[in-house]
């Protein structure tokens with residue numbers, strides 16, 4: 052049994068893939084066609100394929116959860132499908148209809164259902180992506196593309212309990228700018244984040260946080276996660292979507308869950324200078340990052356070249372851990388899904 056083997060191996064995130072992949076092909080004349088589930092394996096690409104030269108690519112990330120009764124669910128996959136359409140639009144790739152996105156994900160999950168881990172906090176991570184495959188070195192939107200979904204069993208993101216991360220705020224580089232591709236989920240944004248991420252690691256930090264690149268810079272997000280701050284007075288604040296921040300589905304779900312509690316939560320432009328003074332005065336009690344892969348990650352330390360501050364003594368905060376538990380409980384079918392966020396896949 053694959054699952055049994057996996058349980059023992061507890062592979063590192065994103066290193067093991069299931070037996071199959073979902074594929075759909077597009078060309079400008081015929082549109083989307085030829086949906087198939089094939090053996091997982093290397094792609095055949097012409098070396099002139101546009102994606103290899105101009106980075107015309109978008110992707111998504113979502114999970115399939117096996118509930119206690121054996122049913123398999125995903126969390127707000129329609130939102131992923133819609134974001135995929137918006138990302139594709141920005142990268143001049145074709146729109147994949149929501150139903151085709153959901154169908155391609157469900158087909159793969161049903162085929163590789165035995166791969167879905169059942170341990171606590173484990174899931175099957177699904178990675179849909181779209182690449183421009185036309186062999187053409189001219190600079191214009193490609194007339195051929197492929198949509199592919201691969202799947203990777205993911206154990207608990209934090210093995211050995213949730214650990215706060217340390218965050219380095221980079222003043223030197225931005226991942227996105229006004230009018231750029233920051234709102235699109237595209238590989239290029241990640242490529243731009245790798246050098247600052249490496250520098251953050253060299254400074255001894257786990258992750259890098261990006262600013263908006265203006266003269267009076269504001270906090271945006273991490274390379275792949277949105278951020279929230281919990282104030283000592285109980286209010287919560289997160290950077291407002293600016294055009295260069297990725298619209299996280301975890302972010303929007305958490306905004307809803309916080310509002311449901313009757314807690315005041317606002318989306319604001321948070322200037323770095325403001326944040327720094329709120330940290331120094333103790334106005335900020337907790338901070339966390341959020342995204343599909345790690346769900347909610349406490350931030351225990353925040354620094355740039357001018358300050359270095361522990362948040363909540365470097366420990367996971369209560370509010371942070373409560374929200375984390377509520378969200379993972381909903382995803383795993385342990386609490387009522389009162390917003391209708393779960394979609395059954397199998």
Ligand SMILES: *Cc1c(COP(=O)(O)O)cnc(C)c1O
Pocket residue numbers: 112236240272273274275276277297298299300301302341342343344
């Ligand atoms: C995917 C992503 C997130 C998190 O989005 P979720 O929908 O919550 O997984 C945040 N920031 C960036 C840059 C991302 O690519």
